Amino acid sequence: MPANNHSDFYLATFILTGFPGTEESNFWLATPFCLMYVAALLGNSLLLFIILTERSLHEPMYLFLSMLAAADLLLSTTTVPKMLDLFWFGAGEISFAACLTQMFFVHVSFIAESAILLAMAFDRYVAICNPLRYTTLLTKPVIGKIGLAVLTRSFCLIFPAIFLVKRLKFCRTNLLPHTYCQHKAISRLACSDITLNELHGIVTALLAFGLDVALIAVSYMLILRAVFLLPSKDARLKALRTCGSHVSVIVMFYVPSFFTAFAHQLGHIIPGSILNLLGNLHLLIPPMLNPIIYGVTTQEILRRVIKLFYLCCSRNVLLN
Secondary structure (H helix, E strand, O other): OOOOOOOOEOOOEEEEOOOOOOHHHHHHHHHHHHHHHHHHHHHHHHHHHHHHHOHHHOOHHHHHHHHHHHHHHHHHHHHHHHHHHHHHHOOOEEEHHHHHHHHHHHHHHHHHHHHHHHHHHHHHHHHHHOHHHHHHHOOHHHHHHHHHHHHHHHHHHHHHHHHHHHOOOEOOOOEEOOOOOOHHHHHOOOOOOOHHHHHHHHHHHHHHHHHHHHHHHHHHHHHHHHHHOOOOHHHHHHHHHHHHHHHHHHHHHHHHHHHHHHHHHOOOOOOHHHHHHHHHHHHHHHHHHHHHHHHHHOHHHHHHHHHHHHHHHHHHHHHO
């Protein structure tokens, strides 16, 4: 629904354009995205199933991990089906209301995942620095309150963005150069003043990602100090090993985020298709790899995955 540059129009739909300049390759680009999405669905669903059905895993670390898996499922499911619809069938049209809904859940998922990683860092801090108080500090009611706080903060930070976008007037185009709806991308299509939208984005980034990264860094500095004060090398290695998977997930989540944000500042140098590709990989790679990292590095989960597959294979053999 493009319109004249000098007149406002009621925006009923957006048209997602995917990766500009790569239209001929869209079908083949979608295939690896689909495979990563299927891997993310299977991995995170399996992780949730194992943690929720095994009572011995109803401990703080695994409960936080189940929250992370749920956030990964929400993030990838909110975006990838529409992306595949666009690439395989050329169905880029998305209603204004659906676009706002997708924008809301994408940003809520990102902020929630960041907060969950902070909660997991706190869990590791208590386990290593105050092991005798671990079970008294991180009780199930406390973990429930932390989960509620994660959802409340994510909702409160992103909910105003809906009204900030709805107040905008669009008079240029409804072609959205992306595969999913982002607050910044939608705002840049408007011909209204978007100062409030940009200010909201900066405040949200500082209160969510900036604060979380700072607190995670403090947690791990305290953890490292406590680890190097341990008397034996074996004890130090064991303590560091318990943090290995979490550190890997933190790096995999935040490094692409900061790299993508930096790349957007160089938008005049880096092609738009590359920026979009980075944004889409950030949606898929962490949800796909998180369950693999925790499944391989956490012995309790790995044993139960092997046991589950063994039971399934035995059942199939008996049925045949």
